[in-house]
Amino acid sequence: MLRVIILTICVWCLASAAWAQNQISSVRAAPSGDRTRLVLDLKSAPEYTYFSLESPYRLVIDLADTGNNSDLSKADISGDLVRRVRHSTPKNENAARIVVELSRKAAPSVFPVEPDGPYGHRLVVDLIDSKPTYTQTPSVVLDSKNNSRDRDIIIAIDAGHGGNDPGSIGRAGTYEKHITLSIAKYLEDKVNAQPGMRAIMTRTGDYYVGLNKRPEIARKSKADLLISIHADAFTTAGPRGGSVWVLSMRRADTELGRWLERTEQHSELLGGAAEVISDNASERYLAETILGLSMDHSMASSYDLSQKVIKELKGVTRMHKSSPQAASLAVLTAPDIPSILVETGFISNPQEEKNLNWSDYRERLASSMFNAIKTYFRQVPPDGTLWAAEKSRNLIHKVRRGESLSLLAQRYNVKISTIKAANNLNSDTVQIGQELTIPRT
Structure with missing residues (x-):
């Protein structure tokens, strides 16, 4: 009798595995502009439905014929819109229910993507953020009244x-x-x-x-x-x-x-x-x-x-x-x-x-x-920059036969290290015909 029960369980497991043809291999989410894109990497083309919930805000995705044993705790999530992605009780034993917990309201746009290059089947969810947080790069502004030096x-x-x-x-x-x-x-x-x-x-x-x-x-x-x-x-x-x-x-x-x-x-x-x-x-x-x-x-x-x-x-x-x-x-x-x-x-x-x-x-x-x-x-420093102003105050010396950095430093009353720094030199060696910037002291 026990052998029959074990055999029945094995057959049921095999049947379930055969029925749940699709599998979720990974999940990732990242913000881009006014939206966050969530991507589910899948073994095969997805069959899905979805709906939104409030209090708290969630997006629920039901995937038919899909296993629900993937580890969503390893999802690669960045940004502050998607809080976490987890499993929930599916519609039936051959389906998977994915819950995307959100920190605020977002309008979903869900669509499948065919394999392309290194990527397989994907289900893409674009979450249009109700309060997008852009990463702005500040413009460079020079206030001549408060900053007397040339621009960077x-x-x-x-x-x-x-x-x-x-x-x-x-x-x-x-x-x-x-x-x-x-x-x-x-x-x-x-x-x-x-x-x-x-x-x-x-x-x-x-x-x-x-x-x-x-x-x-x-x-x-x-x-x-x-x-x-x-x-x-x-x-x-x-x-x-x-x-x-x-x-x-x-x-x-x-x-x-x-x-x-x-x-x-x-x-x-x-x-x-x-x-x-x-x-x-x-x-x-x-x-x-x-x-x-x-x-x-x-x-x-x-x-x-x-x-x-x-x-x-x-x-x-x-x-x-x-x-x-x-x-x-x-x-x-x-x-x-x-x-x-x-x-x-x-x-x-x-x-x-x-x-x-x-x-x-x-x-x-x-x-x-x-x-x-x-x-x-x-x-070639751009006009109006600090480096352009410095270059206009410097001398340009063309190295002649018999000249060395120590000789030039003594002639122009500057340190050897200053000449090397101004010309990005890593050694004390100079070549005939080489043009050197000599900073004025």
């Missing part, structure tokens, strides 16, 4: 991906979005510690910012440079090494045309020139000329800086590409801001994934980018 050089730092967009995923499960944010924060600290520089982050946490929104944040912050940080990936584990990317000419021409069509933003890009050319029959021609010059300057500056970044990165990691690469990348499309994208390595390569998970290595990558940025802006 503004560096916009973009940590790639974020929120519901994890980016590439390494073989050990490393998310690109976490690596890029860590490197970006190291770089932010180094920039902010440098007198005359200030960092602006396009994102400061694990949330998604649209690709076109990122250069917009840089522009509103009056940035002098946008540097976007990423980690590469490939279908095999072999490729490795860093690379630096700039905007391709084809994309540049497309973006230039797009900006010309948006006449209401001419004043934003052209400044005072917009008043001169307004209400003029040749406005479009003049705008095209000025915008074209602006983009040419930005692209030339981007290429120059990218070469310096590659030179510095070589001291930290091997390079997959030894020269700047051009591509049609949305984050690089600001026509008035020099912009580069740095691929710090292949997260799909086991050794590089291991390196990127090492905090000291990430800081060294940030240091190499910072050194390149500092070298570039010491040479």
